[in-house]
Amino acid sequence: xxxxxxxxxxSCIVSLMCSLSLxxxxxxxxxxxxxxxxxxxSSEMFLNVIGNxxxxxxxxxxxxxxxxxxxxxxxAIWAFENVLKLSPNDSQVKEKIEQCYSELNRPDYWxxxxxxxxxxxxSWSSNVWSIxxxxxxxxxxxxxxxxxxCKAIPLKRLMIVSGIIGVCCMLTSITLAKKVKQxxxxxxxxxxxxxxxxxxxxxxxxxxxxxxxxxQLSISQPDSTEYMVVTANSGQEHLVRFEDLAFF
Amino acid sequence: xxxxxxxxxxTLFVLNALGQNAEVILSVDPLSVEVGEAFTLSVKSSVxxxxxxDNLPSSFVYGYDVMNGMEQEMDYNTGNVITYYFLSQTGxxxxxGKFTIGPAYIKKGSKTYKSNKITISVxxxxxxxxxxxxxxxxNDPAFGIIQTKKSNIYEGEPVLVTAKVYSKFEPTHxxxxxxxxxxxxxDKHAILNSNRIIVExxxxxxxxxxxxxxxxxxxxxxxxxKFKIQPFSMNLHKGYKSFPIKSSHAIIDxxxxxxxxxxxxxxxxxxxxxxxxxxxxxxxxxxxxxxKVVVSGVGNLQNSLEPKHKLPKGLVIYGDAKITETIxxxxxxxxxxxxxxxxxxxxxxxxxxxxxxxxxxxxLSLEKYVSITTAVDTIYxxxxxxxxxxxxxxxxxxxLLELTETPKLRSSIVKNMSSSIYGTPLFWIGVSSxxxxxxxxxxxxxxxxxxxxxxxxxKEMKRKEKELNSGLFNLKILVLESNKNEFYTGIExxxxxxxxxxxxxxxxxxxxxQQIYSYLNDTGKKELSDRVRALFSKCDQYRxxxxxxxxxxxxxxxxxxxxxxxxxx
Numbered sequence: 001x002x003x004x005x006x007x008x009x010x011s012c013i014v015s016l017m018c019s020l021s022l023x024x025x026x027x028x029x030x031x032x033x034x035x036x037x038x039x040x041x042s043s044e045m046f047l048n049v050i051g052n053x054x055x056x057x058x059x060x061x062x063x064x065x066x067x068x069x070x071x072x073x074x075x076a077i078w079a080f081e082n083v084l085k086l087s088p089n090d091s092q093v094k095e096k097i098e099q100c101y102s103e104l105n106r107p108d109y110w111x112x113x114x115x116x117x118x119x120x121x122x123s124w125s126s127n128v129w130s131i132x133x134x135x136x137x138x139x140x141x142x143x144x145x146x147x148x149x150c151k152a153i154p155l156k157r158l159m160i161v162s163g164i165i166g167v168c169c170m171l172t173s174i175t176l177a178k179k180v181k182q183x184x185x186x187x188x189x190x191x192x193x194x195x196x197x198x199x200x201x202x203x204x205x206x207x208x209x210x211x212x213x214x215x216q217l218s219i220s221q222p223d224s225t226e227y228m229v230v231t232a233n234s235g236q237e238h239l240v241r242f243e244d245l246a247f248f
Numbered sequence: 249x250x251x252x253x254x255x256x257x258x259t260l261f262v263l264n265a266l267g268q269n270a271e272v273i274l275s276v277d278p279l280s281v282e283v284g285e286a287f288t289l290s291v292k293s294s295v296x297x298x299x300x301x302d303n304l305p306s307s308f309v310y311g312y313d314v315m316n317g318m319e320q321e322m323d324y325n326t327g328n329v330i331t332y333y334f335l336s337q338t339g340x341x342x343x344x345g346k347f348t349i350g351p352a353y354i355k356k357g358s359k360t361y362k363s364n365k366i367t368i369s370v371x372x373x374x375x376x377x378x379x380x381x382x383x384x385x386x387n388d389p390a391f392g393i394i395q396t397k398k399s400n401i402y403e404g405e406p407v408l409v410t411a412k413v414y415s416k417f418e419p420t421h422x423x424x425x426x427x428x429x430x431x432x433x434x435d436k437h438a439i440l441n442s443n444r445i446i447v448e449x450x451x452x453x454x455x456x457x458x459x460x461x462x463x464x465x466x467x468x469x470x471x472x473x474k475f476k477i478q479p480f481s482m483n484l485h486k487g488y489k490s491f492p493i494k495s496s497h498a499i500i501d502x503x504x505x506x507x508x509x510x511x512x513x514x515x516x517x518x519x520x521x522x523x524x525x526x527x528x529x530x531x532x533x534x535x536x537x538x539x540k541v542v543v544s545g546v547g548n549l550q551n552s553l554e555p556k557h558k559l560p561k562g563l564v565i566y567g568d569a570k571i572t573e574t575i576x577x578x579x580x581x582x583x584x585x586x587x588x589x590x591x592x593x594x595x596x597x598x599x600x601x602x603x604x605x606x607x608x609x610x611x612l613s614l615e616k617y618v619s620i621t622t623a624v625d626t627i628y629x630x631x632x633x634x635x636x637x638x639x640x641x642x643x644x645x646x647x648l649l650e651l652t653e654t655p656k657l658r659s660s661i662v663k664n665m666s667s668s669i670y671g672t673p674l675f676w677i678g679v680s681s682x683x684x685x686x687x688x689x690x691x692x693x694x695x696x697x698x699x700x701x702x703x704x705x706x707k708e709m710k711r712k713e714k715e716l717n718s719g720l721f722n723l724k725i726l727v728l729e730s731n732k733n734e735f736y737t738g739i740e741x742x743x744x745x746x747x748x749x750x751x752x753x754x755x756x757x758x759x760x761x762q763q764i765y766s767y768l769n770d771t772g773k774k775e776l777s778d779r780v781r782a783l784f785s786k787c788d789q790y791r792x793x794x795x796x797x798x799x800x801x802x803x804x805x806x807x808x809x810x811x812x813x814x815x816x817x
Contacts (some may be wrong), residue, residue: 129670209503234470
C-alpha cells in the first residue's frame with residue numbers, strides 16, 4: 001500500500017513536470033513561429049500553452065499580438081482582456097486594445113472594466129490580500145494583548161488606535177481578497193470576436209440588430225446554456241447565442 | 249538732426265498705418281439650414297464703422313437677436329494686440345435653395361472695406377415625427393410632445409429632438425422646465441434657440457392649437473437598439489394661472505451599420521468629402537513639407553477618425569497631426585471641416601509620388617459605405633549634397649518599421665495564481681485564531697481577577713464569622729461585669745456583624761443601622777426589623793438613661809441570640 005502511494009505521488013510530480021516542460025517548449029515554438037512569420041502555427045502554440053497554463057499572461061499577450069498581425073482584432077482584444085484579468089494594471093495591454101479598437105473602426109471607444117482605483121487594488125492577487133488579512137489579524141491580537149497587559153495610559157491609547165486600524169484593515173483585506181477572487185475566477189464578460197453576430201427577440205427568432213466585432217458585453221443571465229442575455233456598454237440588453245461569444 | 253528723426257518716424261508711422269490691412273470677415277452659423285430655421289450672420293472686422301451686408305436674399309427674415317461688441321486678440325507673430333469689432337444678427341430664410349450672401353461693407357469716413365462672400369444652403373423643411381399622444385392629453389388644456397426628425401436612424405447618425413407644446417389657450421410664459429432625457433452616453437448640442445418663444449397657430453388632429461417649439465437639440469446617440477427618450481415637463485402660464493404639462497415619451501430605433509466596413513472607414517455617417525494639398529515648392533532633399541488633408545461634410549463629423557496614410561519610403565511623418573476643427577451644429581447634423589496638417593520630411597530625390605488619401609463613410613441616402621479618394625500628388629525634390637542619409641537614421645527607420653511590422657512578444661512569465669487561499673479553512677483559521685486567542689486571553693485574565701476577588705471576599709467572611717462568635721462569647725462574660733458601655737457597644741457591634749455575615753458582605757466594611765433597616769424592609773422582614781430597632785433603642789436607653797439590671801442585660805443578650813438564630817435560619 002505504501003509503495004502504491006509513493007508511485008502515485010511520483011507519477012503526479014513527473015506528469016506535472018512534463019506538462020510544464022511541454023508548455024515551455026510550445027511557448028518557445030510559438031515565439032519561433034512568430035519570428036518566422038508563421039502566425040497560424042504561432043497562435044496554435046500559444047493557445048496550447050493557455051490550455052495547459054490558463055494563468056500564463058504572457059501567452060495571452062503573445063496570442064493577442066499574433067492575432068493582431070493576422071488582422072483578427074476581435075480575437076486579439078479577447079486575448080488582451082484575459083491579460084488584463086490577470087494583471088489589471090498592464091498599460092501596454094490597454095494601449096494594444098485601444099489600437100485594436102481603432103483598427104476595427106468602431107464608432108465607440110474601449111472602456112476598461114475596472115476603474116484606475118480598482119485596477120490598482122486588483123493588481124494584487126487574492127492570496128496577497130488573504131495574507132494581509134492574516135497579518136492585520138495578528139496586529140489586532142498584539143494590540144489587544146498589549147492593551148490588557150500594560151498599565152500606562154498613553155500606551156493603552158496607542159493600542160486602541162492600532163486595534164481599530166487593525167480591524168479596519170483586516171476587514172478591508174478580507175473584502176478585497178473575496179472580490180479579487182470573484183473577479184479573477186469568475187466569468188463576467190463576453191465579447192464578439194466574429195465580424196458580426198445576430199441577436200434574437202426570442203429563441204430562433206432573429207432581431208434586426210447585429211453586434212459587430214469587438215463589442216464588449218457583460219453577462220446578465222449566466223445560467224442559460226444555449227441563449228443568454230447580455231448587456232452592451234450602451235446599457236442595451238440583447239439575447240444572443242452562447243456559442244457566438246468569447247468569454248473572459 | 250531732430251527734424252530728420254521726426255520725419256523718418258512719421259514716414260514709418262504712415263507706412264505702418266497704410267500697410268495694416270483692415271480685415272472684414274463675414275460668416276454664417278450653421279452653413280446649412282432648413283426653411284425657417286434660425287441662423288446667425290456675423291461680421292467681424294478690425295475696423296469700426298457702419299456695417300452693410302449686401303445680397304441678403306429677399307426671403308431673409310430678420311430675427312430679434314442682434315448683438316454687437318468688441319474683443320481683443322493677440323497676434324503671436326508680432327506681439328500686437330488687435331481689436332476686433334463684431335456684429336451678429338439672427339434670421340431665417342423662408343425659401344429653399346443656395347443663397348450667396350455678401351460681401352459685407354464697413355464704411356469708415358471716406359473709406360469702405362469689403363468682406364468675403366458666403367453661401368448658405370437652405371433645404372426644405374422635413375416634418376418631425378411626434379411621440380404618442382394619449383386621449384387624456386388631448387383633453388387637457390395643454391400638452392407636450394417630444395418630436396424627433398427621424399424615429400429610425402443608423403448608429404452614429406444625428407437626430408434632431410425638440411419639445412413641442414400645444415395649448416388651447418394663448419400662453420404668456422413658462423417655468424419649471426425639466427428637460428427630456430435619453431439614457432446612456434450621448435453627444436448633445438443645442439441648436440440655435442432664440443430667447444423669444446414664437447407661438448403660432450397650428451392644427452393638430454384637426455383642432456387649432458397655439459403651438460411652440462422649445463429646447464431643440466441635436467443628439468448623437470451611441471449603441472444600437474431601441475432608445476427611449478424620457479418625457480419633459482413644464483408649467484405653462486396664462487397670466488397668473490398655471491397649467492402643469494408632462495409630455496409622453498418618444499422612441500428612437502437605432503440600427504447598426506452594415507458589417508464589414510472598408511479598412512479606411514473613419515466612423516463617419518452622413519455625407520463627406522476629402523481634399524488634400526501639399527505645400528511642396530522648391531523642395532530640397534531633407535526639407536520638411538506640409539501636407540493638409542481636409543475632411544468636410546455633414547453628419548457626425550465631430551466623431552470621425554483621422555484618415556490613415558500609407559506613405560512610401562523616404563517620406564516620414566513627424567509628430568501628430570495639427571488638427572483644426574471648424575464645425576457648426578444645425579438641423580442636418582455637424583457640418584464643417586476638420587483639417588489635419590502633417591509635417592513630412594523628404595529624404596528621396598527626384599519626382600516623389602504621394603499615393604492618394606482615401607476615406608470611407610456611411611452614406612445615409614445610399615445606405616451603404618462610400619469610399620472617396622484624393623488625387624495622386626507628385627512633387628519634385630532637388631538633391632542636396634549636404635544632406636546625408638546617415639546609416640544611423642536608416643537603421644532607426646528600419647527599427648521603427650520592424651517595430652510596426654513585428655511587435656515584440658513577451659517571454660514566458662507565468663502569473664502564479666494557484667488557487668486562492670481565500671475562503672479555505674487555512675485562511676479562516678489564520679484570520680480568526682489570533683483574534684480568538686486574544687479574546688480567550690482577555691477572558692482568562694478577567695476570570696483570574698474575579699477569582700482573586702472571590703477568595704479575598706471569602707476570607708473576609710470567615711473573619712467576620714469568627715468575630716461574631718467571639719463577640720457573642722465576650723458578651724456572655726460582660727453581662728455579669730459592671731462595664732455597661734462596653735456591653736451595649738458589644739451588642740450593637742455583634743448585631744451589625746451578624747447582618748454583615750448574613751448579607752454576605754465580603755468587604756472590610758461596617759454596616760450602619762439605616763442600612764440594616766432598609767435591608768430588612770426591602771426583604772419584607774417587618775417583624776425582625778421592629779425587633780432590631782427595639783434592641784438598638786434599648787441599648788441606647790440603658791446606656792444614656794436609667795441603668796439596667798443584670799436581668800435586663802441578660803434579656804438583651806437573649807434577644808440578640810434569638811435574632812441571630814432567626815437570621816441563620
